[in-house]
Amino acid sequence: METRLIDVLQPIKNNDYVLPENQSLQELTTMMLQKIGSVHPFLRDDLIHSIFTNFIERGHYSHEQLKNILQSILNKNYLFYRISSSKKEEDAVFKRSFSVLLIPPIIEKHKKTPFLKEAEVLRVWDNLKKYMQQEMDHRGYVQDKGWAHAIAHAADAIHHVAECDEVTETEVKEMLPIIKSQFLIDQPYLYDEEERMVTAIMIMFKKIQPIDRVEWLETLLYYRESWQDPREDIIINNAKHLLRALYFRMLDGEYRDLRQVLENLLRELRKQEAY
Incomplete structure (x- = not known):
């Protein structure tokens, strides 16, 4: 057929x-x-x-x-x-x-x-x-x-x-x-x-509302439970990729406050990196 x-x-x-x-x-x-x-x-x-x-x-x-x-x-x-x-x-x-x-x-x-x-x-x-x-x-x-x-x-x-x-x-x-639950997973998006x-x-x-945007973005900050489990590195990478994509999309327009929030979240995520 x-x-x-x-x-x-x-x-x-x-x-x-x-x-x-x-x-x-x-x-x-x-x-x-x-x-x-x-x-x-x-x-x-x-x-x-x-x-x-x-x-x-x-x-x-x-x-x-x-x-x-x-x-x-x-x-x-x-x-x-x-x-x-x-x-x-x-x-x-x-x-x-x-x-x-x-x-x-x-x-x-x-x-x-x-x-x-x-x-x-x-x-x-x-x-x-x-x-x-x-x-x-x-x-x-x-x-x-x-x-x-x-x-x-x-x-x-x-x-x-x-x-x-x-x-x-x-x-x-x-x-x-x-959406957050679909991105904070231990399978990489490629x-x-x-x-x-x-x-x-x-x-x-x-x-x-602006406050609701910030509150949701903060849920993307993943705190690892183990430093030996490589699956957690994948979760952290997925979170970073989503936050970075949001950051660069917000370079245009009146998003200065949100860009600062994203910068802070990305800095915090770096502390969760295993290397």
């Missing part, structure tokens, strides 16, 4: 994403959703994701169709596919990570011409929170299978949804501790995940 689907999708991409007259959009959408988590990187990323994004941006889907796609990907068969039962390095992550990557273009369409109710936007946010709490596969690029990059994709979704007026201070303050997440954090910071 994957070879057949490539044969169907490749001409669409080659023809500037024009849907052939004899092709049913609904049938094509169903086929792409069925294979959204394919381990074939060209099919999954270059064709299915690319075509979905372009079709959404160019208005091929009605608002009702976009709602249906969004509803489909937020369930246990997509965003939460085998999230609790799969092993950390199982192929199920591709279905989850490329489902979450469909959220940004749909939300961007909503921001330009609102079609989602407040409750529907907040449902997306709540599902992103649950997803961030549960995702345990932190791989970036997987040999022969391409990008998994679940946390980076989630960061993109958080960024776009956080920009919605429906997401307020309350929702942001619920998400930030979850593919700029922190940069993608900082983009989301900068949006969220606009919706909370």
Whole structure:
């Protein structure tokens, strides 16, 4: 089926994403959703994701169709596919990570011409929170299978949804501790995940008070429990990378006070280094 689907999708991409007259959009959408988590990187990323994004941006889907796609990907068969039962390095992550990557273009369409109710936007946010709490596969690029990059994709979704007026201070303050828990882990991030997440954090910071920003940043200061456990060095490195990315992003704009906070935190983290 994957070879057949490539044969169907490749001409669409080659023809500037024009849907052939004899092709049913609904049938094509169903086929792409069925294979959204394919381990074939060209099919999954270059064709299915690319075509979905372009079709959404160019208005091929009605608002009702976009709602249906969004509803489909937020369930246990997509965003939460085998999230609790799969092993950390199982192929199920591709279905989850490329489902979450469909959220940004749909939300961007909503921001330009609102079609989602407040409750529907907040449902997306709540599902992103649950997803961030549960995702345990932190791989970036997987040999022969391409990008998994679940946390980076989630960061993109958080960024776009956080920009919605429906997401307020309350929702942001619920998400930030979850982001912290995903970065203070003993698995290294190697593919700029922190940069993608900082983009989301900068949006969220606009919706909370200065004191709340500082309080959250201080939770990123990790105090090691052992000087012999190398896993703690990975946690410290993850914290440093996130704080540094935030610091350099704050060089532009009125963030002088926060930059000072970040400098102090980074100095304190150096005291936790084992070398």
